[in-house]
Amino acid sequence: MVIGMGEMSVGSTGVAVGCLGMAVWLWGGRRSGARRAQVLLAGGGPAGLGPPPWRRLAGELRRVRGRLGFEWGAAVAGLALAVLGASVLPVVAGAAGVPLLRRVRLAREERRVRERRAAAVIALCAVVAGEVRAGRQPGEALVRAVRDFEGPGDGGAGGSGGSGPGAPESGGLGETQAAVLAAARFGGDVPGALAAAARRPGAEGLLGLAACWRVAVDQGAGLAAGLDRLEGALRAERDQRADLRAQLAGARSTAWMLAALPVLGLGLGTALGADPLHVLLHTGSGLGCLLVGGLLEGVGMWWATRIVRGAEAA
Numbered sequence: 001m002v003i004g005m006g007e008m009s010v011g012s013t014g015v016a017v018g019c020l021g022m023a024v025w026l027w028g029g030r031r032s033g034a035r036r037a038q039v040l041l042a043g044g045g046p047a048g049l050g051p052p053p054w055r056r057l058a059g060e061l062r063r064v065r066g067r068l069g070f071e072w073g074a075a076v077a078g079l080a081l082a083v084l085g086a087s088v089l090p091v092v093a094g095a096a097g098v099p100l101l102r103r104v105r106l107a108r109e110e111r112r113v114r115e116r117r118a119a120a121v122i123a124l125c126a127v128v129a130g131e132v133r134a135g136r137q138p139g140e141a142l143v144r145a146v147r148d149f150e151g152p153g154d155g156g157a158g159g160s161g162g163s164g165p166g167a168p169e170s171g172g173l174g175e176t177q178a179a180v181l182a183a184a185r186f187g188g189d190v191p192g193a194l195a196a197a198a199r200r201p202g203a204e205g206l207l208g209l210a211a212c213w214r215v216a217v218d219q220g221a222g223l224a225a226g227l228d229r230l231e232g233a234l235r236a237e238r239d240q241r242a243d244l245r246a247q248l249a250g251a252r253s254t255a256w257m258l259a260a261l262p263v264l265g266l267g268l269g270t271a272l273g274a275d276p277l278h279v280l281l282h283t284g285s286g287l288g289c290l291l292v293g294g295l296l297e298g299v300g301m302w303w304a305t306r307i308v309r310g311a312e313a314a
Contacts, residue, residue, distance in 0.1 A: 071101030085277035093294075114202030117174075121205035122234045128209070129227035138216065138223055139184040146173065146181060173197045173206075205234045241312075248308050255304035259297060 078094020127148055131141030173180055176197035183193045191210035198206035212226035269276035280286040 069102060069105050071098045071105055074098050074101055081277065085281045087277075087281035089281055089290075110201065117200065117202030118205060118234070118238055121203055121209070122231055122238065125205070125209060125227045125231040125234070129224040129231070132224040132227075138213065139187070139190070142184040142190070143181055146177060174200055174203075176200075205230070208234070244312060248311055251304070252308055255301065255308075259301055262293065262297065 074097035075091075075094045078090040078092070078097070081090035081094075082088060124145055127145035128138075128141050131144050132138060134141075136144065174197070176193065180190065180193040180197060182188060183190045191214045194206045194210035194213065198204055198210065208230040209227070212223060212230055215226065216223035266276050278286075280290045
């Protein structure tokens with residue numbers, strides 16, 4: 001009787017395990033079918049469920065960082081050091097570093113905008129030369145070339161450039177595009193409009209386009225040949241700047257590495273149990289060393305940056 005009951009319990013356990021496995025298999029198949037439907041109907045993204053919480057949190061942090069800029073990291077670092085060192089001086093130093101780092105960030109963004117405009121001007125010259133060779137009049141060629149840089153959402157024909165971030169902005173014309181297109185369509189002063197557009201940083205190559213246009217219209221010279229030579233010269237100048245920037249990258253990295261050595265020293269002192277923050281923030285000799293060291297650090301970074309900028313300008 002006991003054996004029969006044991007056999008019955010084993011059999012019922014096997015049946016339960018089998019039913020559980022069947023349920024898991026059916027649930028997995030249903031989940032895989034739902035996942036396939038999500039991939040087909042939502043372009044690969046999870047439809048209706050949304051991204052996981054950690055991914056949403058990371059996206060929010062990136063969005064906040066993009067709005068604030070990396071310069072606010074100085075204020076956060078100063079606040080952390082103030083808590084660790086029990087002093088208000090790091091907060092003041094971090095707040096003072098925010099405008100300096102903002103200037104660095106804005107200068108970097110302006111340089112990227114200049115580079116994009118210069119690349120757009122080079123591409124504009126190439127497209128106008130190609131349109132002229134195809135048999136179009138210079139005005140029509142310029143209009144079609146500018147439209148090639150507009151995205152479909154901008155009302156253009158849609159061409160090689162988009163309207164998203166980092167895309168060439170209408171051949172480097174920007175807000176002067178309407179004046180240039182009006183002059184090209186209705187026989188206005190195209191060289192004057194191009195010269196006005198060339199005042200924007202990075203669009204100086206449009207002065208060469210204006211000169212080629214003036215020579216071609218006034219003296220009957222070949223516009224396409226002049227634009228080819230202009231494009232080659234602008235490309236050579238851009239490549240020269242890129243090569244110089246690559247050569248100066250080592251010097252710039254060395255300067256930043258030397259500037260970070262005091263932070264490494266503080267970390268090593270803390271690891272050894274010397275409490276350097278207390279010495280620097282709560283003793284007279286430490287405050288003097290902090291003041292002199294910070295002054296020398298700032299002068300050294302300014303001098304290194306001045307040398308690099310002088311080399312780039314030359």
